[in-house]
Amino acid sequence: MSDAVAGTDDGDGAAPLEIEVPADPLAGHPATAYFWGHVAGSGDVSDDGIDVVTTDEESAQVLAAVAGGDLAHDTTTREYAHDTSITRTEDEYTLSIGAERGDGNAEVDDDESNLLGRSGALGLPVDGRGNYRFGAFSSHDRELLRGLLEGCGTVCFKSSSGTVGISFVHDDRELLAAIQELLEDCPANAPYGELGETSSGGYWFGVDDDAAPEFGSWLYADCEETGLFAPSRRRKLERSLEQADAYDE
Structure with a gap:
């Protein structure tokens, strides 16, 4: 209920x-x-x-x-x-x-x-020991990935290439590997790069720039209906996509 x-x-x-x-x-x-x-x-x-x-x-x-x-x-x-x-x-x-x-x-x-x-x-699904049990949410991958992006992801407009960058950054390598598995199974096309190290000692990987518009649009497609989203993050994504469109023109 x-x-x-x-x-x-x-x-x-x-x-x-x-x-x-x-x-x-x-x-x-x-x-x-x-x-x-x-x-x-x-x-x-x-x-x-x-x-x-x-x-x-x-x-x-x-x-x-x-x-x-x-x-x-x-x-x-x-x-x-x-x-x-x-x-x-x-x-x-x-x-x-x-x-x-x-x-x-x-x-x-x-x-x-x-x-x-x-x-x-x-x-719990996240127990602080590097164990992530997301199986119960397999039918709600959009909301799960949206929460993950808002929790440890970044969205930006890359002025050097006129593309949108979407990446995930975290100290826990295993969590990022779990996110990559979710991306492989999600209905949006979201190829990604290899895990790399950050200057702060953590890890990161990015969704391919060519796939970022499709993945980002899919991620926030139903958010108004459910209310399950961060308005500031959606605005950042929308502005970045608009800048990329203007760059192409």
Whole structure:
């Protein structure tokens, strides 16, 4: 059974979008696929809880609607993964889901002390040990990949070639290998390059530039209907595609 949870206002005065979420946060569903993609891409999972970070406020609110938890806002300055000599300052929203899901009192029922209904991180799709069990979301690959892109991906316009670049960057090589397998199985044409090392000590790979427009368009095709997306990331993709089209002209 699914519940409808209020989402975020789109800024034009319209009523907030209703985000449909399943009663079980581990069930195969578009909302859970999107959530766990974000957790794998930019989250930290332990027996003490889950922390997942995003730079998009509306996306953070959607993630909270899916799994609960507390949101905190901060401003951070970080290095670019591909060039540590360049930094950027941006808003950062952290969703924290604690192992204790009670009302904050010292005494909580055993059923309320588990992490998303599990006794520890081991039973979760992402357990902090390099194990990614995305099989439950195989029918929702678009939302899963969208969450992964927004969690650990980059989108840019390459002025030198007039193309759009889509890449995935993470410290965990195994996660990137899992993303590559998802790309191979997705209905959009998304060939990709070999894994490489970043200057910050992590790993990355990119979707082929020629395939980026098709893959990016497919990735965000139904996002307005579900509300499962980061508006700032979609705008970045749309602007990049427009720049590439203008370059060709």
